[in-house]
Amino acid sequence: MLAKVAFLVVLAGHRAAGEPTSTTTLTVTPATLTKSTQSITIRWSNLPSPSPLDYVAVYSPPTSSDLDYLGFLFLNASVSWATGAGSLRLPRLPDLRAPYQFRLFRWPPGELSKNPRVDQDGDPLPDATHRAAVSGNVSYEGAGARPTQLHLAFADEVNQMRVLFVCGDDGRRSVRYGLAGRSEEEWKEVPAEARTYEQGQMCGYPANDSVGWRHPGFVFDGVMKGLNPGRNYSYKVGSDSGALGARPAFISHIGDISYARGNSWLWDNFFEQIEPIASNTPYHVCIGNHEYDWPLQPWKPSWAANIYNGKDGGGECGVPYSIKFRMPGNSSFPTGTGAPDTQNLYYSFDVGVVHFVYMSTETDFSHGSDQYKFIKDDLEHVNHSRTPFIVFQGHRPMYTSSNEVKDTAHREQMIQHLEPLFVKHNVTLALWGHIHRYERFCPMKNYQCLNTSSSFVYPGAPAHIVVGMAGQDYQPSWEPRHDHPDVPIFPQPERSMYRVGEFGYTKLVATRNKMTLMYIGDHDGQVHDMVEIFSQVHNNGAPDKLAGEMPQNTSLYILIAGSVMLALLLGFVAGFVVRRKRDSTRWTSVNNEES
């Protein structure tokens, strides 16, 4: 995985003088990348007096100044580095719609402490002052023209499906689609609209700086209409992608998505990682602090002054999130700057027997706000006979036993403003992220636990589950805080039914009588926690046989949980039944129009 390689993102940049030599060589192969390219090989030779800190930095576009590298690799990763020659292999790089260039720099150990710049772990970053060699350009075949980063999402109507993809220009593009197996002459074609954003619309560093900014290309958005649930469809946007079955019904990723935090290319990397899944399975998101928070964010009540602390979004102020995704509904919130309004904040849809609601914990959710009105109105109009279960999702948790006390006021506000709606309108389950852990609470009503079992009939308040264990780094959530004896967060409170620090994901399965949520550990693929909630309305007293209902293609889930290593929060919401029908509109193949 790219994220595991010795890639570090720089934090500052300005041009530095290079020191090219006539003897040192640097070559990178292949010079032309394709979607099937699995790795890139870097070779160098004739480097005199090598140092263990000498490194190769990666650039795109080639006009980038020396300090604006995307990442770097120390040459000492090669066993022969001390001879002044060697090779390194990189996993494939994302298609950034512009060529790559590699530059070899010397970094004498005596200069290690001269550079004041450090990465997020406090380690020194290269200062790029001694350039020894430059590679030729490495380009993607058809870069810019070829649609990339395909991902699906539910649209506003049940018989529609939206596909988004990225190109390097805003020329005419369309989406062609039709029933699988039918002649393509019978397919329909719809135009795709292009959107983008500019560097000047970023709100802070590094998003608005040369070190973080790269043009995002143009995000195309096409809506396929008139679809019949229960049928298999294919579509083409001129790109290829793997074929998958129809499970899960959709994927839910509840904020802190790519962790780009102002480094634009990481968004491209993320969308390439999820494309094998997201081009065949709708991918739904809500906003997290790392897509949004910046110092001048418009809603920052006094209690949140230290919660919305301004740096988490890396200056993106929600713009890439708003353009790169397009969720149902038309929610928006002004940025208060020159940046476009923030979108994809709150929305809902039905999938089979479940009504799903998404909120933004970063924008106003208090009584009287647009978001509050939406949530209230939405919950008031749920058809409980059609969707006996309601799953509510947002980024910052309403309940956690984490020692992250900084967000305490936020949680209290959420409980004050939103929990009464959850209780009144029978929300079954509330899923949250933000805390890098899995933690399941019992059904909660104003800090009171209504049932301590892991299998129960819905008691009138939602079970809360934090599912922030997708793969972001370690967070010492459960360690005691001896300096906070008044905060009862440790040891595990009675209302916390299960909590664990392992990476993993969750899977949700719902039938008319029962909803089951499973936590699956990445390390072994096994179910480590499970809760089943029987419908209050439709429970017939005959519990379903869970084992017979579990999907067998678990490799699909394991694949994507491993591929989204940059994500903080990944909650999988899967079901056998989809949008108001027993069977899904299925997406089983995406063909390459160009081959």
Ligand SMILES: [Fe+2]
């Ligand atoms: Fe977060």
